[in-house]
Amino acid sequence: MSRIICWDQYGKNGCKTLAIVLGLFYFGIYRSEGIVSIHAVQTGGQDRVTKRQSWDNWAGNLHSSPIEIFRPTTEDEIVALVQQAANRGLRIKAFGAKHSFSGIAISDDYILDLTSYDQIVEVDSVNGYVTVQSGKKLSHLSEELFTYGFAMEDMGDIAYQSIAGAISTGTHGTGATFGCIPTQVHSMRIITADGSVLNCSKDENQDIFHSARVSLGALGILSTITLKCETAFNLHAVEKPIALDEVMTNLDDFVDSNEHFEFFWQPNMQNAFTKQNNRTTRPEEPLTDWENFKNDVLIGDFIANNLVKVDRIAPPLSRFIRRNLPVTYREDYVDRSYRVFTSERKVKFVEMEYFIPRAAAKDAMERYRTFLQQTGIVPSMSIEMRFTAADDIPLSMSTDRETCSFAIHLRTHERYQQYFEGFETLMREFDGRPHWGKMHFQTKDTLMHLYPQWEQFQVVRKKLDPDGRFTNAYLNRVLGQIE
Template sequence: MVTAARARWTNWGGTHSCSPTRIGSPTTEEEIADILRSAADRGEHVKVIGSGHSFSDIGCTDGCMIRLDNYNKVLDVDRDAQTITAQAGITILEVSDALAHFGLAMENMGDVGYQTISGAISTATHGTGERLRNISSQVVALSLVTASGEVIRCSAEHETETFKAAQVSLGALGVLSTVTLRCVPAYNVHSMQEPRRIDELLDRFDEHCARNDHFEFFWFPHTEWAQAITNTRTQDPPPAKQRRTGVGAYVNDILLENHAFGMIQRAAQVRRQWIPGLASITARTMSRKEMTDRSDRIFANTRLVRFAEMEYAVPRSELIPAVRDIRDMIQRQGLLISFPVEVRAVAPDDIPLSPACGRETGYIAVHVYHKFEYEPYFREVEAIMNAHDGRPHWGKLHFQTAATLRPRYPMWDRFIAVRNRLDGNRMFGNAYLERVLGGGTH
């Protein structure tokens, strides 16, 4: 079903917005194909949007927007094969809930679970864990509705080239209609969060990653402190003490921290010069917390304070030198940064446009409160990332172009060949894709 667009669309971070000519909310694969055929007749661009959690303008369109809110059902869970097949508009939280009923879980996930599975796949959304790959790597089969309305069903064995490209496609190839994910037996996660000295974390990051399933930290610029998060996969139930107190105390702590953090950002807005002092207060409000719960409930956090974000994947060997460079740069430039820097590790994969393609990867994310300008800080960080062979997260802010990106991806041309074959007329194009993949038709 297609309705005339009523409102301007804006992404979660408030960094980008657009005014689609119409909005389609299909309920079947046939309706998706119909929308595409009609758009082709009108010569209009089409863009599917997920939960709008990308910070870049990757989801913006001057044409028809497709929302998959009504195309979000679980189609099959195969307990023996440990797979789930779902319509592409389902969110990660919904996938996790469905899997839990069958004693299964997602292999790994990122910091939140509001994203649609197709949005997460399309931008190579990842969590942390040096032996664990991103969400795109968990895909074993998918269906893609192309510009002509044809449906391609592909997997590692069938239509391989299309499959590899569609595992991280930036939405440039067509509409993902269904996806099948490889899952794992359900597991709990024991999570330990504690403030630690940044120097110790930088010196021993590799050791922490090697010893733990999941390790990451959030460093607070202008302070010597970071919040370290160590997550351990377990089949153990929550300890007796936690069962007595329930999850309430932990959830309250997280909410309180969110609210305190929000107040600190608003104070920083009053006077930027207060930021270093406020950062010390923020670092001190971080407490030691311990919790065991179902994996997705530990991984998926609440984010009440809006922000803009840039994130880069660098070779693991470059990760800590790059963090040190950012630390020096903030000091040298006298920048006032009120949000933490997040540092994670991810296993390599073999997907052409995955930022972790072909190399052990470390991720560094920088954030800015949504009321502050991000460009001066992000440009400085990007210059550092360029020097460390960085590849940007496709769903987060960056200033790269096809010319600067192509040399960083060994299988770049394979992706472009699939794009030219499936969307030669660039029906799925927009300003972002023109910038990062190159414009024009083949």
């Protein structure tokens, strides 16, 4: 039928054109999802045809097809690329390790891959100030810091992130007297929208420094970052199962009597897996490679995160694991701080994490358990609870209040909508603030009242990036358009 219409109305040439267009689509020369699309780029009035590149985040839940991905190795190259983007009227974003679950690092225009901009630039061994290029991975940084006799005072669960990525989203570890990683920043160099380079610290460009420690990548490209480090230290780690009810009843004791306390809990299990880490002068008595693999990958990642599947396939095996796993998993060791703070993650997942007042932690856990009962949701992956000190950084999730962070996870390709939306509704009742680098559904209108210094950040954003060179769809959603 369609062929007849085609012949009748447009004749032979019309059909040929249609066939060519369909052919182009069929062979994937143009795909709107954008894996190998060809797009015309506006360059000073003339169209230049460019093959788009492909960009995916670690979790595999996000994809973009930027015009170009550059891998600069010097500050001058970054400046030139920012200026080039400005001249072409394009947007530009940097990424560190693509470990964010939100669209915070995405760009359809220019992307800077800073993985080769990763050298330690200067070590002030008297004061513990270490200056590092922004693409440096925390794993490499922490090992090298140790050779200089220094360490980061606290770290998150992993060390795959870049230093700039970690501070830009307010990445945190755990410890009621320890702030998020951005609180360890002493000073920075920032490349702004017109390509100028600014130094900022508590003494220089103070307003910029204040906001830029948790910038969401919205203020410019961070060039170098100077951290205030602690003298290298070992941690005594005690990892053991404790009944969740006992943990929640004595939560303040656990949190206050340990420098770094956190726990994971797999719903349906009686016990939580607790981690209690404290500084020690004892020499290293590390776990063996096998023990590390068994704990982080086999038990922590693989078995714990597949229990729901085992529930379905082999209930007796699942009951056996649930009964025995919490009893056998018990470790007591001493190792370098960064080896204790961070672990490997092999299973790909997506995550939502909310920051609520510490005082609301018990209430929130009870409400969460009720929420699971009422909805019948049985999450395949565990929750994680951690604690952070208050700080004064405008967009830090711990700004102005002592914080408990409550994270939920699902494997990458599981349906997350109902679980994550329900959890978010619950967390919002506690004035929860979402992790900027993790999944959430909030917008500027629902977020701005949660941050007492929201306007201060917006003033700096407008000053440094008046044309929105560093913005993207995610930033427009959570921060609004630049007015």
